[in-house]
Amino acid sequence: MLAAKNYWQPTSIPSYSYIGDDYPMAWPISQAKVGMQPExxxxxxxxxxxGAQEWKALVPCSSDGTISLGPEGRRFTIAMFHQLQCLDIIREALVNPSLRPESTAGSDANARDEPSHWELTTSCLNYLRQISLCHGNTHIESVRSDEPPKITDLHRSTYECNDWTTLYTHFAESGCATPA
Known part of the structure; x- marks a missing residue:
């Protein structure tokens, strides 16, 4: 005869101090799944x-994209907003030749403690590359051309995504961090 013991206990929601490393790895909000067809x-x-205004508007809080969490109001960004901000930084580097290293050599911008736009662009490319590798999406995309670059036909591709509108809603309800 098998005896079963009830190990079920109510799940408690962990609490964090948001000091040092005592914070969750992900913002603890519920997100539904949605379908997205790239177009x-x-x-x-x-x-x-x-276009520049639309890119900036993707990141809430006047393109700062940070939120205050915990009793001390520690500032964080959400990965999706960081990724969108990186895409805008890369966009700016593509359309503004004055932001390229050969254009800024010897300028006062290089003397500051802040990274140059080109350093931010390089950092963003590496970050987005690593995030793409991390997610390792295995969807099959139809190739429209055998000539490089191999353009894909995405009209039949539907991706299952986390509902990004939930992030915007929770972000607005939580309030933006005050930039330092």
Whole structure:
């Protein structure tokens, strides 16, 4: 005869001090799954003032994208907003030749403690490369051309994603961090 013992206990929500390493690895909010079909869009152009505004608007809090968490109001960013901010930094480097290293050599910008735009661009490319590798998406995408670059046909691709609108909603409800 098998005897079963009830090991079930109510799950408690962990609490964090947000001091040092005592914080969750992910923002503890619930996100539903949604389907997304990638498509070309007339929005988010690279080199127009409207496109620049649309890219900036993807990151809440006046493009700072940080939020205060915990009793001491420690500042954090959410990975999705960091990734979108990186895409905008890369966009700016593509459309503004004055941000390239050969254009800024010897300028006062290099004398500051802050990284140059080119250093930010390089850092962002590496970050986005690593995030892409981390997610290792295995969707099959149809190739439209045998000539490089091999452009893909995404109209039949539907991706299961976390509902990103939930992040914007929770971010707005939690309030933005006050930039330092």
């Amino acid at each position: 070309d869009t007339q929005r988010y152009t690279l080199n127009t003032p409207m």
